[in-house]
Ligand code: GDP
């Protein structure tokens with residue numbers, strides 16, 4: 041399901057990250073927290089009144105600029121990025137400082153979009169200060185909402201307003217008996233070459249259909265009787281329309297593509313390996329519960345001996361620790377080496393994602409697990425696992441009912457997850473393990 045994207049723009053120090061963190065606290069669904077994934081993030085999945093959305097702090101994306109008028113240049117880019125990619129834009133200003141020239145410049149850009157823009161006047165810490173909000177009517181962007189991100193005042197009102205502005209038909213045209221593939225990775229790793237190599241292999245290309253996002257063109261093809269849709273991450277075939285370093289720009293494109301995909305092909309370039317940007321996007325795919333295959337492209341450029349791929353795999357497992365389950369494919373879009381394996385692997389991962397395990401089988405697994413490795417205890421109280429059941433697929437989600445969730449240790453959850461994988465595979469898919477207490 042495609043989730044709306046909300047972008048926060050604004051000058052430095054108006055309180056964007058403070059607001060971002062407040063939303064984080066309001067997040068309802070808590071699954072496993074994987075270390076290393078959640079730190080330093082520029083995006084966050086949030087939920088408000090049953091609406092799920094992805095919040096992006098455009099200030100956290102390091103945009104390049106050329107020194108002069110640094111802040112303003114970077115804010116202009118933030119605004120353009122938001123206009124291109126977000127469904128709702130929150131323009132945050134500082135009620136204590138009052139309206140500044142930079143704010144007006146940004147408003148000027150934002151007034152030229154038809155996307156909803158909500159002005160949030162932050163640092164309105166008490167009702168006394170409410171008068172400070174009015175000045176921001178001058179921005180010409182509608183009714184400003186006064187909030188205090190630090191004290192969580194009116195943050196709910198702002199969220200209500202955000203949710204009200206979500207597009208209504210985001211996932212109307214998504215067909216469900218098909219496998220949707222997003223090909224993601226940094227510029228120049230070979231994504232378009234790989235896509236062309238894939239599509240060049242005597243596959244029936246059904247049609248180019250307009251995707252859910254305004255300007256994405258998806259490609260459908262068939263293999264046997266399986267339907268596939270390759271989600272366009274634009275820039276793949278078109279040049280980015282806005283003047284912005286392609287690398288930063290590609291982040292939002294990729295997040296959007298991941299949202300719409302069943303299986304993500306994370307493309308790396310063999311000579312370059314894994315970068316920070318790769319980690320962030322892979323982390324997003326992981327947290328979104330998508331299937332994932334790591335394609336190490338340009339394998340033709342690597343001098344190999346019999347241990348090269350083994351060493352490579354170890355490095356990748358080190359760098360992308362949370363993606364232990366993702367198969368790694370060494371390929372070359374240029375020589376077509378192993379390109380023919382991609383589609384079968386995608387099918388396989390999609391099946392793994394949709395696998396259901398019967399409750400009786402799961403409980404045998406729990407019994408075995410507990411006898412090998414007794415559950416942890418704390419202050420004389422031991423964790424008891426009553427039973428486990430699979431609540432969902434894509435990704436497989438397991439509910440574990442226990443006497444006291446506080447007693448469940450992260451390492452024990454890991455152990456259970458490993459047991460599940462040893463017994464059933466679940467290759468290429470993250471698993472959600474959710475612990476529930478029972479009175
Ligand atoms: P960002 O650069 O826009 O992400 O701003 P930050 O979130 O880092 O906040 C900048 C400063 O403003 C920090 O010192 C915050 O503590 C402060 N701040 C943020 N929200 C509020 C608020 O609601 N009221 C007040 N008084 N200060 C705030």
Ligand code: GDP
Pocket residue numbers: 225226227228229230231232233234276337338339340341371372373374375
């Ligand atoms: P994208 O920006 O990720 O879509 O990357 P492109 O598909 O445009 O490829 C970037 C460059 O890498 C081009 O010059 C390609 O010819 C080259 N390239 C792509 N795949 C391979 C490969 O498997 N081996 C080699 N040697 N070069 C490749």
